[in-house]
Amino acid sequence: MESFYVEPENIKNGFGEVVGEEFFHLAHVSRKRKGELIYLFDGTGKIYTARIVDISRDKAKCEIISEDFMKGELEEDLTIAQAILKSSERFEFALEKLTELGVKRIIPLVTERVVSAKSPKDVSRNKIERWKKIILSACKQSNRALIPELCEPVDLKNLIFTAKAYDKKLILHEADNFKRILLCDYIEGAENSKSILIVVGPEGGFTDEEVKLAVESGFEVVSLGERRLRSETASIIGVGVFVQFLISKKIRK
Numbered sequence: 001m002e003s004f005y006v007e008p009e010n011i012k013n014g015f016g017e018v019v020g021e022e023f024f025h026l027a028h029v030s031r032k033r034k035g036e037l038i039y040l041f042d043g044t045g046k047i048y049t050a051r052i053v054d055i056s057r058d059k060a061k062c063e064i065i066s067e068d069f070m071k072g073e074l075e076e077d078l079t080i081a082q083a084i085l086k087s088s089e090r091f092e093f094a095l096e097k098l099t100e101l102g103v104k105r106i107i108p109l110v111t112e113r114v115v116s117a118k119s120p121k122d123v124s125r126n127k128i129e130r131w132k133k134i135i136l137s138a139c140k141q142s143n144r145a146l147i148p149e150l151c152e153p154v155d156l157k158n159l160i161f162t163a164k165a166y167d168k169k170l171i172l173h174e175a176d177n178f179k180r181i182l183l184c185d186y187i188e189g190a191e192n193s194k195s196i197l198i199v200v201g202p203e204g205g206f207t208d209e210e211v212k213l214a215v216e217s218g219f220e221v222v223s224l225g226e227r228r229l230r231s232e233t234a235s236i237i238g239v240g241v242f243v244q245f246l247i248s249k250k251i252r253k
């Protein structure tokens with residue numbers, strides 16, 4: 001069954017109303033008909049199974065049959081700070097995959113070697129709106145109950161200073177000039193962590209000063225092995241392995 005996003009305020013008295021771009025998709029792209037079953041999600045954790053009872057010119061009225069809360073969502077707060085990539089296709093690909101995998105928060109990151117933005121202010125509103133659409137589309141495709149929060153772009157220094165609250169803070173780094181731990185070994189120690197921040201560098205990687213600053217602020221340098229992975233590969237693998245570990249931990253409980 002297909003999923004459609006509905007603003008929380010458009011779900012009331014046992015009915016949900018699909019409007020706007022979501023309505024256009026429902027009526028004119030997916031060509032849904034009266035009587036069909038669909039999923040509605042409000043992005044705050046609720047997923048409803050609903051039956052379309054009326055399709056008018058600009059909205060679809062759906063009767064709610066059942067609801068789930070936080071279905072398939074991690075209990076832990078997994079956040080990824082992904083360096084903004086020179087290739088917008090690759091960065092958008094990463095946004096889509098990280099959303100499918102189940103992150104709660106995505107922080108577009110500006111570092112020394114980020115080419116397309118010298119400071120967070122260089123990231124246009126249009127770009128951020130486009131990224132939000134990609135995240136919403138990935139939520140629909142993967143049946144997410146939650147829409148990951150897309151944070152305002154931030155530079156690495158500010159991220160490091162504001163990251164104190166996370167239980168676990170990892171900076172993924174491919175070079176061996178810092179004491180580092182393989183992700184699979186690191187993860188064993190993450191058994192009881194509630195909030196995890198994973199930081200991934202741009203095509204040019206992190207400078208030594210950036211890694212040093214992170215380490216001095218309590219980040220662990222984590223390796224994904226000897227190969228030099230593309231940034232988006234590293235974040236997808238890093239998040240993917242952590243998600244598998246957190247899911248298996250939950251199942252073992």
Ligand code: SAM
Nearest residue numbers: 172173174200201204205223224225229231234
């Ligand atoms: N600057 C590096 C170079 O030119 O050799 C390449 C950086 S890599 C393309 C981009 C980012 O992916 C890195 O900053 C790091 O966060 C992550 N990454 C890539 N390979 C990795 C590995 N084997 N272990 C940990 N992180 C890795």
